[in-house]
Amino acid sequence: MSDFSIEIAPHELVGIIGPNGAGKTTVFNIITGVYRAASGSILFDGTEITGKTAHGITGTGIARTFQNIRLFDELSVLDNIRVAHYGRANYTPLEAIFHIGRHKKEEQRIIDHSMDLLSYFKMDSLALELSRNLPYGMKRRLEIVRALATGPKLLLLDEPAAGMNPREIDELMDFIRWIREEFHLAVLLIEHQMRLVMNLCQRLLVLDFGVTIAQGAPDEIQHHPLVLEAYLGQKKPL
Amino acid sequence: MSRQISDGDRTAEPGNPFRKRGYVAVLLLIGGLFLSFSITRYTLLDQYLQLILMYIGINIILALSLNLVNGYMGEFSVGHAGFMSIGAYVASLTTVKAFSVVPSILLFPSALIVGGLSAALCGMIVSIPSFRIRGDYLAIVTLAFNMIVKSALENIDAVGGARGFLGMDRLTTLPWVFFWTFLTVWIIRNFVYSNYGRGMLSIREDETACALMGVNTREVKILAFTISSFFAGIAGGLFAHLLQYINPRMFDILKSTDILIMVYLGGIGSIAGSILGATVYTLLLEILRPLEVWRMVLMPLLLIFVMLFRPKGIMGMRELPWIIPGSERLLNIRHWQRERGR
Numbered sequence: 098m099s100d101f102s103i104e105i106a107p108h109e110l111v112g113i114i115g116p117n118g119a120g121k122t123t124v125f126n127i128i129t130g131v132y133r134a135a136s137g138s139i140l141f142d143g144t145e146i147t148g149k150t151a152h153g154i155t156g157t158g159i160a161r162t163f164q165n166i167r168l169f170d171e172l173s174v175l176d177n178i179r180v181a182h183y184g185r186a187n188y189t190p191l192e193a194i195f196h197i198g199r200h201k202k203e204e205q206r207i208i209d210h211s212m213d214l215l216s217y218f219k220m221d222s223l224a225l226e227l228s229r230n231l232p233y234g235m236k237r238r239l240e241i242v243r244a245l246a247t248g249p250k251l252l253l254l255d256e257p258a259a260g261m262n263p264r265e266i267d268e269l270m271d272f273i274r275w276i277r278e279e280f281h282l283a284v285l286l287i288e289h290q291m292r293l294v295m296n297l298c299q300r301l302l303v304l305d306f307g308v309t310i311a312q313g314a315p316d317e318i319q320h321h322p323l324v325l326e327a328y329l330g331q332k333k334p335l
Numbered sequence: 336m337s338r339q340i341s342d343g344d345r346t347a348e349p350g351n352p353f354r355k356r357g358y359v360a361v362l363l364l365i366g367g368l369f370l371s372f373s374i375t376r377y378t379l380l381d382q383y384l385q386l387i388l389m390y391i392g393i394n395i396i397l398a399l400s401l402n403l404v405n406g407y408m409g410e411f412s413v414g415h416a417g418f419m420s421i422g423a424y425v426a427s428l429t430t431v432k433a434f435s436v437v438p439s440i441l442l443f444p445s446a447l448i449v450g451g452l453s454a455a456l457c458g459m460i461v462s463i464p465s466f467r468i469r470g471d472y473l474a475i476v477t478l479a480f481n482m483i484v485k486s487a488l489e490n491i492d493a494v495g496g497a498r499g500f501l502g503m504d505r506l507t508t509l510p511w512v513f514f515w516t517f518l519t520v521w522i523i524r525n526f527v528y529s530n531y532g533r534g535m536l537s538i539r540e541d542e543t544a545c546a547l548m549g550v551n552t553r554e555v556k557i558l559a560f561t562i563s564s565f566f567a568g569i570a571g572g573l574f575a576h577l578l579q580y581i582n583p584r585m586f587d588i589l590k591s592t593d594i595l596i597m598v599y600l601g602g603i604g605s606i607a608g609s610i611l612g613a614t615v616y617t618l619l620l621e622i623l624r625p626l627e628v629w630r631m632v633l634m635p636l637l638l639i640f641v642m643l644f645r646p647k648g649i650m651g652m653r654e655l656p657w658i659i660p661g662s663e664r665l666l667n668i669r670h671w672q673r674e675r676g677r
Contacts, residue, residue, distance in 0.1 A: 152546050152552070194525050
């Protein structure tokens with residue numbers, strides 16, 4: 098990656114596209130603290146988050162999903178969501194090992210919040226199911242719910258439409274719009290499905306070999322010469 | 336947690352005896368203490384059986400504490416006997432050197448706690464490499480730790496060096512073993528069914544994903560290693576005051592392997608599993624004693640068969656319902672109510 102710069106306004110929906118190996122997921126990994134940037138800085142809500150730990154960054158309000166689903170397979174749907182409350186559970190290890198003090202109240206609060214969230218997404222009936230037993234589409238959805246459970250202001254979606262058919266993609270688009278409204282989020286997403294990004298995103302950014310080659314509104318990008326070259330090697334509209 | 340949901344829970348209604356479990360634990364504690372007191376006082380069981388019961392208790396503590404790190408958190412620690420030896424030596428030194436200073440009633444528990452805390456401190460230090468490495472590499476680190484502790488003890492003359500250390504009174508009694516076993520089960524259960532416990536489970540499942548969900552993985556690892564080694568130290572102290580003699584060779588890698596076998600035999604990620612594993616293993620070792628050397632062939636064979644047919648151990652990732660805290664059970668009922676309400 099070099100000279101990468103991106104600015105996301107509150108409540109904005111931005112897409113990153115680019116060929117395989119362009120460095121899209123790397124962008125996510127740097128923002129969320131999985132990798133450390135060699136230089137440069139990341140500001141979130143006016144505070145510097147460069148060099149913070151991954152859980153620290155999540156705590157400031159950035160949550161993500163993964164390209165290849167990374168749920169906690171052997172945990173129940175509910176526990177997947179409860180894990181995402183870790184940073185906001187307000188009790189000490191001592192209260193945990195003796196089950197005293199704030200433990201009970203806090204646990205109940207976490208359960209309530211998790212169940213509310215699950216029922217909001219009509220997944221409460223699956224709460225006690227192991228997440229590995231869920232069908233593929235549900236796993237994708239659960240991953241998004243889990244990310245929302247951390248209480249984010251910015252949601253990063255890494256190829257949310259991977260492995261979906263056109264009808265499911267339509268549903269996914271409505272779903273992403275809906276959560277953005279309901280949870281007052283800014284969304285940054287990586288996607289290969291042109292139909293999805295073109296219809297959904299307000300602004301697009303095109304990466305190739307770690308370099309931003311174009312950015313702008315979807316219809317501008319569609320006809321951008323460099324983008325066409327990167328994708329098709331020739332000048333033909335996408 | 337869902338792993339342990341049986342059908343019985345889903346049909347349990349609020350207001351039924353399932354709900355109030357707090358006093359069941361208290362009853363169990365009082366009953367167990369009463370029973371173990373009467374066994375020792377009136378010799379209801381002969382000395383040999385009492386000894387085996389005490390070994391079972393100590394092994395349960397060891398297996399459970401290792402299960403916390405290996406089973407629940409998914410790390411692979413193979414140096415558990417190292418923590419045990421620290422607890423054994425520190426507690427023994429305390430009782431031998433401080434018996435004139437501390438009132439006799441307080442002497443043994445405080446010696447055990449001092450031993451446990453020293454082991455916990457070592458556990459905290461060993462948890463530091465686990466921030467960066469896991470799997471086989473962490474196994475090597477813990478193995479090295481075990482060897483370092485053993486050779487260090489062999490070379491400290493103040494604790495008898497390779498000849499071993501003796502002079503402690505036989506302070507370990509059945510009631511004490513029962514009390515500490517109960518406490519270990521209770522505390523480890525509480526920890527597992529807490530925010531930190533879920534952090535541990537998620538580290539096992541996917542460490543990167545769990546950090547990105549806001550779990551402070553370092554905090555969880557320090558806690559898990561510390562609590563685990565604390566109880567290993569307690570077990571060491573109990574062991575030392577039962578045998579009244581310890582030497583560094585007792586706490587070598589073979590002892591660690593014994594504990595590993597108990598954990599994996601009983602089942603990873605299960606408290607009931609560790610209790611079962613430790614009990615079965617200790618009993619089998621005694622029952623098969625007439626076979627002499629062949630017992631050391633039979634026991635590993637048993638383990639191979641368990642691993643072939645039940646790779647996660649007898650109780651792997653499942654729990655007996657009565658071990659699960661009431662709050663988690665209420666959760667099931669709540670879920671059930673919601674389902675019915677719709």
